[in-house]
Amino acid sequence: WGNLGHETIAYIASNFVSSETETYFQKVLGNTSTSYLAGVATWADTYKYTSAGLYSKPYHFIDAQDDPPSSCNVDYDRDCGSSGCVVAAIQNYTSIMQDSSSSDSDLDMAAKFLVHFIGDIHQPLHDENLDYGGNDIDVKFGSTSTNLHHIWDTNMPEKYADGYTLADAENWAQNLTTEIKTGAYKSQAASWLKGMNISDPVASSMGWATDSNAYVCSTVMPDGISPLENTDLSGDYYTTALPVIQLQFAKAGYRLAAWLDLIATGKT
Ligand code: DCM
Ligand code: DCM
Ligand code: DCM
Ligand code: ZN
Ligand code: ZN
Numbered sequence: 001w002g003n004l005g006h007e008t009i010a011y012i013a014s015n016f017v018s019s020e021t022e023t024y025f026q027k028v029l030g031n032t033s034t035s036y037l038a039g040v041a042t043w044a045d046t047y048k049y050t051s052a053g054l055y056s057k058p059y060h061f062i063d064a065q066d067d068p069p070s071s072c073n074v075d076y077d078r079d080c081g082s083s084g085c086v087v088a089a090i091q092n093y094t095s096i097m098q099d100s101s102s103s104d105s106d107l108d109m110a111a112k113f114l115v116h117f118i119g120d121i122h123q124p125l126h127d128e129n130l131d132y133g134g135n136d137i138d139v140k141f142g143s144t145s146t147n148l149h150h151i152w153d154t155n156m157p158e159k160y161a162d163g164y165t166l167a168d169a170e171n172w173a174q175n176l177t178t179e180i181k182t183g184a185y186k187s188q189a190a191s192w193l194k195g196m197n198i199s200d201p202v203a204s205s206m207g208w209a210t211d212s213n214a215y216v217c218s219t220v221m222p223d224g225i226s227p228l229e230n231t232d233l234s235g236d237y238y239t240t241a242l243p244v245i246q247l248q249f250a251k252a253g254y255r256l257a258a259w260l261d262l263i264a265t266g267k268t
Helices: 003-016 019-029 043-047 054-060 086-098 104-120 130-134 148-161 166-182 189-193 201-220 236-264
Strands: 138-141 144-147
Touching: 003 104, 003 148, 003 166, 003 236, 019 104, 019 236, 043 054, 043 104, 054 086, 054 104, 086 104, 086 201, 086 236, 104 236, 130 148, 138 148, 144 148, 148 166, 148 236, 166 236, 189 236, 201 236
Parallel strands: none
Antiparallel strands: 138 144
16 A cells, blocks of 8 residues: 555554553554554555665565456465565564564564554555556556556545545544444454464464455456556546445554554553
8 A cells, every 4th residue: 555545554553452552562663642653654665665675575465376357365385475475574573573582673663564564465456466466557547647556555545535644544544443433344343353363473464365365356357457458447446446445444454453452462
């Protein structure tokens, strides 16, 4: 996701973590404001473009070698490359958070990575290999020439929010938090945590990846690539995609909160 998506997901998580978890991560991140998670949510996207951070580029996705739209699936052994992937990264940075010998700077970095990667794993095209996660599929969005990956990361979320400031993210997060607590997602939110097990971060995050990847077949390219190529997707395609984007932001924020709670348990 772009900045707006990551910050929205982080604000949703801040709304659901326990007060002990909030205290613990505010200390780890050195920020006692209400934006302690949202303020670091995009750090990993800056870091991956630095020479010191290049190693972390593959950690933002898992390249599912499935066959959309007829067959969607993710397989850890098949799809997590030798340079790593988002599932392996979630496992690694979770174990760093749990290791009593981790330094303060290791904990700070691991927390920043987890806030970002649990967001990215919920972007359907971050769980897809085809055309480099859709980056090689040229599309239009209104008068803008871009690609399928980019409209899911950025153009469609920004069209809905009508902006991309931290305040836009906080506002969207507030709306989705209300939907989870008392609205459209109330009856399903508990099911989003099914299969989550802090002792098995690979199985847990493979569940999230499999769930997200299914939307590649159902929503991202239900009729394959050719009807999308060089087409303006800011009309009906956007209208169909938006509920999936909203749902994936809500799931990502709710699952991130639960994961941070499991990490922080017993630490304060
Ligand atoms: N991005 C950045 N610096 C750049 C290019 C992009 O911070 N020079 C950010 C903004 C994009 C995001 O990276 O929305 C996309 O990253 P990804 O899709 O890998 O999460
Ligand atoms: N940005 C964004 N969405 C846009 C344009 C920019 O999220 N439509 C982000 C990317 C950078 C920051 O805002 O992190 C500053 O962008 P710029 O350098 O384009 O002013
Ligand atoms: N990306 C992806 N899967 C790939 C390659 C890239 O999901 N196999 C994502 C990472 C960025 C965006 O696509 O969010 C653009 O990647 P890059 O900046 O590496 O071109
Ligand atoms: Zn992306
Ligand atoms: Zn990313």
